[in-house]
Amino acid sequence: MKKIIPVVSKKELAAFIDFPHDLYKDDPYYVPELFIAQRDLLTKHPFHKHNKLQGFLVYQEGKVTGRIAAILNNAHNEYNKANDGFFGFFDCINDQETADLLFKVAADWLKDKGVTGRFLGPVNFSTNEPCGLLVKGFDSSPVLMQTYNFPYYADLIDKAGFDKDVDLIAWHWDGNNYDDKSVRLLNALQERLKRNNIVIRKINVKNFKEETAKLREVYNSAWDQNTGFVPLTDDEFNYLANDLKLILDGDFALVAEQEGKIVAFGLALLNYNEIFKTIKRGRLLPTGIFKLLFGKKKIQSLRIYALGVIDGYRKMGIEAVLYGTIIKNYTARGLKWAEAGWTLENNTMINEAIIAIKGNPYKTYRLYQKQI
Missing domain, CATH: 3.40.630.30 (Gcn5-related N-acetyltransferase (GNAT))
Incomplete structure (x- = not known):
């Protein structure tokens, strides 16, 4: 029964x-x-x-x-x-x-x-x-x-x-198996952006509250045409940002800024699931907290979580510089593999760009619907 x-x-x-x-x-x-x-x-x-x-x-x-x-x-x-x-x-x-x-x-x-x-x-x-x-x-x-x-x-x-x-498609890169064009052209692309007063910098964690407000504007603008998108309220974005702040790594948390205005950001996260997998039933106490605190250096993978550029600044090379910087730092840190995702299956422009840099579509997630 x-x-x-x-x-x-x-x-x-x-x-x-x-x-x-x-x-x-x-x-x-x-x-x-x-x-x-x-x-x-x-x-x-x-x-x-x-x-x-x-x-x-x-x-x-x-x-x-x-x-x-x-x-x-x-x-x-x-x-x-x-x-x-x-x-x-x-x-x-x-x-x-x-x-x-x-x-x-x-x-x-x-x-x-x-x-x-x-x-x-x-x-x-x-x-x-x-x-x-x-x-x-x-x-x-x-x-x-x-x-x-x-x-x-x-x-x-x-x-x-x-x-x-x-x-929804998730993309995989194994070790150094990626097209390093964006890395090789990084300096030239950054110089071109500087001529438009656009600089790439790390997210300022010490001034996180002000950064978060600016990032929310970019987030809600850059993804507003995506299927199923819903703008985040201030409280919702702050909740997400404060969660992510706990695991942010400066090498992988980047913004593009023009004269004080953030026009794009790229965020990759160390794959803490490698640690969470070892924490029985998700309980941090009594021993899980120590696995979390001391396991960070053993993480071998990265998730490219979000990369967005607001309208009017696309196709300027900002995407390539953000991606190239993350890849450069990923390689320098000796990480073994990376995932980018997800992307919508019908986002032809971004999916073709990922394929061009040897991304492998290795996981698919599906959203379902029916009449209520």
Whole structure:
């Protein structure tokens, strides 16, 4: 007998967060999320000020067999002039009845909130956070802030009546196997930018609050044409920025500035998932904190997380200089491989540019949709 309940109490929230640890306990590629980070995401994130989320759990014979969150993203609906609902935090045993129960309870909750448009996901809360179902590239662990799931999830979602909305591509570089043209031309490109009073510099962590305000403007401007994009509020961007500040590395956090105005930024992150993978059930205490503190020097990979240029400054060479600088520093640090992603499958310009520098499309994440 299956029983589905809404997540209300602290005990239920802990069960919601912990379920993937049990589901994936024998999977060599699974990376546990930090418990404290997931708890804060689900309860304290500024997203909750303007939007709604409700988690649900399926129990069978006293054990959790599935979870899902129904998400009403008012910012998405207002920005896109839509009336959509989302699902996220979806994890499930390989059982269609359980999956169907989860999707039904999430859809019913959204209908009760007045949603009449599409039912989209998986997103944890929007495309600004980890999103997409892994449908290609199951032979390695996810990098920092990317999703992971069993291959059978796609069948569960397909049989629940969802169709593909769009695919997201992650790109891989192994060691020094990249086109170093952007590195070789770096000095010449920087000189050309200087003639337009554009300089590349590291993000100023000591003046982080002011930097963050400027970076938010670039972020919301550079990605505003992307499928599923939702502008971040001040509070949401500050929350993200403060999280990232804890793991920022100056060699990989760069901005392009023209006379005090930030017009672009490139951000790559050391792949802390290499450490998180060793932290049992995502608990920092009692020993996980030491793995986190002392494991940084052992990290061997990098995620190129974001690279954006505002309109009017594209095709000036800024992208090439940001990328070239990150690659130059990546090589100097002796890192073994890098991932860039994700990019939209229909972003032909950026995808062709990545292919030209020998990026390998090694993972695909899918967003699904159906009528509510």
